[in-house]
Amino acid sequence: MERTDLHWLALQLYRRLGTRELPTVREQGLSLWGYEVLTLLVDAPVRGQLELVDALELDKTKVMRIVDELEAAGHVTREQVSGDRRRRAVTITPGGRRAWRHTRRALAAIEDDLYARLPVEARDATRNGLLRLVEVLSAD
Template sequence: MTADVPHGTTASRATDRPGDVSPFALGLLLRRAHWHAAAVMTEALRPLGIELRHFAVLIVLVDRGPTVQRDLAAATGSDKAGIMRVVDDLERKGLAVRRSVPGDRRARAVMITPAGVELFDAAHVAAEPMAERLVASLGPGEAGQLSELLTRFAHPVGGEA
């Protein structure tokens, strides 16, 4: 398969190296930044006995309260089977419970337990030094600036991300 590239021009080849000008550069850099941040946060969560996928569900439960599994899947970018495994893990650890939804015999809402809230809070304490390490190469004020820019990028006003 050949691409339609005008004669005499060279298509930019996507990389994630500094200075890449391809139209894919931002996405590739965000992917690399995600991998780096995920590795650091995984290290913070490991001593607590959970993974990022578990913590992602706890974040939703703390933010929204009891949430049906299909909405947890959508909120975490998981599929139905994946979210069921994560909720199973959280239940086994005593961090969440499933409850019937009044008026819907098939739906099950997931609720965080007091132990889940305690672990959620402990994760934030454990992650603080890791988060500082994550942005250690940035200059004064740049961590805040990066956070503000990524927030605007991920949550555009009046738009969909």
Template sequence: MIAPLQRALVAAEQPVLRAHGLSMWGYVVLDTLEGQPVRTQVALAEFIGADKSRIIGVLDELENDGLLERTRDPADRRARLVTITEEGRRRHGAAQAEIQRGEERLLAQLPAADREALLRSLAALVDALPKLGQD
């Protein structure tokens, strides 16, 4: 039941992201950097589950658009630090707000008690995710 919903939500997000000049991976990168504004490229790729060589093109695109900056890590000259810019924050925030409005429209289809129960249940499942691999 979750897979069709996930596919529909991703499909609904695509035009929103395009309107804000973002790819899905670009949005994921900015979303991650919004939570922790400085990461190494390798740590960022690991955190979002992307191959570190595949993420380079996404980072290049975001950097060319002025949405992030990459600098050498003073502690390790081989590593590059990735930092979200103010424009990156602005564009991420605008896209995120529009995506959330769409999610709210979908959730409004449920009675308030069902909506609250669904959101609590989803939060509990997200919290349980790290434990799945331990069984």
């Protein structure tokens, strides 16, 4: 039986795309989640740790491990927010920005290759359909 339910299809896409992208992010000393953190920091160069937790919708301890890895690699710095001993701000470093740019270009090439394998009329429809599904689920 060929499965076509959305959950299964999304899971297959997530797993297979991750498998294809992982070597690319590893070249820069990143994990896939580390790349996501850097992406958030490119958009807003300084964020509180809890802002990252909320934006990623992940467990706090997992996000702290990701930030620890990024800090050890020199991609981010973490500083105490003045006036609040419990809060820490995460800032992307110039090296983190370079790693993000290189990784973004390499991931875009992977995406371009995948889209190129689709018929022209299916490329925009696929991207737009996925965007709309994310919007619908985010609105619920």
